[in-house]
Every structure is written in C-alpha cells, then in structure tokens.
Amino acid sequence: MEQIGERAGAIYRALRLAIMEQALEPGTKLPEDTIGEQFGVSRTVVRRALELLASEELVDIRPNRGAAVAKPTPAEARDLFSVRQDMERLVVKRVCGQLSPEQVARLEAQIAAEERAIYDGRAEYIRLAAEFHVILAEMSGSALLARYMRQIVGRSALVLGLYGRPQWSNCSVHEHRDLLAALVEGDLDRVNSMMHAHLDAVQSRALETATGDGERGIRDILAAYAQAPADA
Amino acid sequence: MEQIGERAGAIYRALRLAIMEQALEPGTKLPEDTIGEQFGVSRTVVRRALELLASEELVDIRPNRGAAVAKPTPAEARDLFSVRQDMERLVVKRVCGQLSPEQVARLEAQIAAEERAIYDGRAEYIRLAAEFHVILAEMSGSALLARYMRQIVGRSALVLGLYGRPQWSNCSVHEHRDLLAALVEGDLDRVNSMMHAHLDAVQSRALETATGDGERGIRDILAAYAQAPADA
C-alpha cells in the first residue's frame, strides 16, 4: 500500500486492524470528521484512507451517504469462502515442497506468535492467523496472488466476526502446524485436503450463529487503535 | 464501481478506456490539474478517479510525485499472465456446460461485436475482447471472481500494449468462437486446453517485441475520451 501518504496510511492501517479484529462491527458508520478528530487530521486524509479500505471491500462507501464497515450478505460470504478455497489451492500448488529453510522458520515463528497471542487471549491473534495465510501466498512468488489473498483474508476476518462467535480459535494453531508439516513434506494431495479441511473448519466454526449486538462509540474503539503497529 | 460519485466515475471510465486502448502509454504522467481542465472539474475529483485506477494497478501513484500510467516490469507481466491462466481456469470450471441459452446468446453477440470492430479497425476492439473474458467470469456466478478477472483483464490490455505490437488481432475472434462452442458442449478438458492455448497465443503474440515510442500530449489524447461510453 505504498501508493498512499504517511498520515492516510496510518489511519488506513488502524481502521483495517480495528475491522479485522472486530472492534468495529460491520455496519458501523465511519464519519469522516469523527475519525479525523481522533487522529488529528482533516477529512481529506481520512477520506483517502476510507477509499482505500473501500477498494478492498472492507468498508462500503455510498455516494452522499458516507462510509460504513462492510456488511457482506450471507451469499457474499459464501462466495468469498468459495473463491478463497480455490485461491488457497493455487497458493499451495506453488509452495508445496518448495519452501526454503528460512521460509519454514518464518512460518514456524508466525505460528509460535499465534500461539502466544491465543494463550494470552489477545485479539491480535486474529491478525496473526490471517497473516499466516498472507505470508504463505507471498512465498508463492506471485505478488498478484499475494495481493488478492491479502484482500480475501481481510474480508474473511470481517465475515467471521459477522456470522461467527467466540473468535478465538477460529483458525486453530494446531491446523496451521500440521499444514506446514505437510507443505514441507511436499505431498500436494495431502496438503490440499488439509487446507480444504482447515478452511472448512474455520468457516463452519463461524457460520453456526449470527451475533449482532454491541454498541460502543467509534470514538472509544478507535482510541485503542490510534497508534497502530505495522501492516499485515 | 458504484462506490464513486458521478463525475469522478466519468473520469475514471474515460481514463480506464484510454489506458486499455493504449491511447495513453505506460509511463505517461497524469497531472491532476491538466486532466481536471479537460473535464472541467477540480483536482479533487480527478484525484479520486486516479486513486481508483491505482487500486486496479492501472496507474501508479507515488506520494508527492503524482500519478502515471502503470508500467509493469516484464516480471510483473509474467506474473500477471501466470495468475490469469489459473483464474481463467477457475472460471471455466464453473461455467463449462452450465451456460443458459440466454448466456450463450449474450456471448455470441459479444463475439459478433468484436468481429465488427476488428473489421472496421476500431480500437474499441480491445475493450470488447477484454469484455468477453469479464462477461464469462460474471457468468460464473461469483462476483468476486468477476471482480478480479476484470482487473486482470484490464491490466493485461495494458501489458499487451507495452510489450506487444499491432494490437488488432491480439485476441483472435476465431478463438473466442471455438472456446464458446466447447463451453456449450461441456467438455472441460478440451475447454481448458483451448483457453490455455488462447491465452498463450495472446501472450506470445504480444511479447515478440517492445515498443516505446509515441509522444503525444495528454491533452489531445483525452479530448477523444472526454465523453466516454458505459463501463466494461
């Protein structure tokens, strides 16, 4: 995302994280000046960040009505997961049996970080688990695949929060570990069935029920995200 | 693209078409106020259109340096076509043998339009041929797949103009016709090999040589695109 300025980038990252970690629920309005106040910038900068989020379908912008956190329909959610299954398959086809020792180490470190976060009960876990899939896509060597996977994974997090429940354990660390082992081993058929099962588990763990409560102010929520960490 | 206003949308479409039809060459600078003058709007509106184009990787925006028509490297071009092969495969898997009579008619009409355009020697041919692939993706029933295919096809046109030559005949009408026939018939293996061959032909027809000349002013070029037709 380095087609964007420094300040707008910070807001973009903060909002993206807040959405992915489900601090900002789908449907929440995102008024330009409220956000601008929080970050101490004018609406121009906020607008730019919102537009970028909209291009990833994380927020929905309707002319003259402003921005809101995207709220995919069940049909859109199904479409998303369906395409994700196919795209993850493209990724593993490219990386299966091709990972360098450094790459394996990187993925192991990621899994360890997921483990710690889930142990501590930090919401950051969601970001880390999502990141795992993005890193894998980056290792495919295709920047385009990685780009799309990043978007898909971001939107998946949104959907899981919408139709899912106790977010912790949506993406079990154990499954990531097994998947990595199979990738290293290089058995594509086994990897495929594992990845499929993994995504299927994530999805069904999520689609059990629909929430739709919580009503905190944007102001309070964003306060915690005001100085956000690096990007996914 | 209905997350965008009326005026910015018009500029977006005009620029997109101009880029896809290779009237605006890769690398061409796109100054906000020059374009704004052309269309009679302020820089703000132009900026919005440019940002949307940037989100499709059709233009490149670098902070403090402005926008320019994207100029993919050969490596990026290869990546693009590689992913496109995979994605088109996902599309045909979904539509093969599933097309309704209405859909077949729609595709036939599209092919006929391509034929007329190429016969008349209109640059519009490029748009129509690209549209064929987008329509097919739309018929997959997956909005997400269609969205990505639209971006990929747009960028492909850009690349073909960059590394290709006599644009006419990049995407032979004949190949589209055969492909449709196989799709109707429902033989997935045959469709796959045809699609692969088709894309391969497009790509290799293009990669023969690299151009890199022409130096008309943006002003003149845009004049012809000022009142652009509907979207792809």
Add this chain to the structure above:
DNA sequence: TGGGATTTGTTCGTATGTATT
C-alpha cells in the same frame, strides 16, 4: 410534509515536497 442538524461533495488557497536549470 417540512425544516433544521448533520454529513458529505467540492473548490481553492497555502504549505510542502520534487524536479530542473
């Protein structure tokens, strides 16, 4: 239905950064 409050759309002036001579 109306009208006021609120929010977005747009313009444009100024500051800042980049390229050029």
Add this chain to the structure above:
DNA sequence: GAATACATACGAACAAATCCC
C-alpha cells in the same frame, strides 16, 4: 548546489445532499 518552477498534500470554507425530528 542553490534557486526556481511545478505538482501534490492538506485544510478551511462553502454548497449540496441526506437524515431525523
């Protein structure tokens, strides 16, 4: 390397649309 020319980044203000009593 400095000065200049030029383009973008940002913000304040106004216009227009929408939302909500």
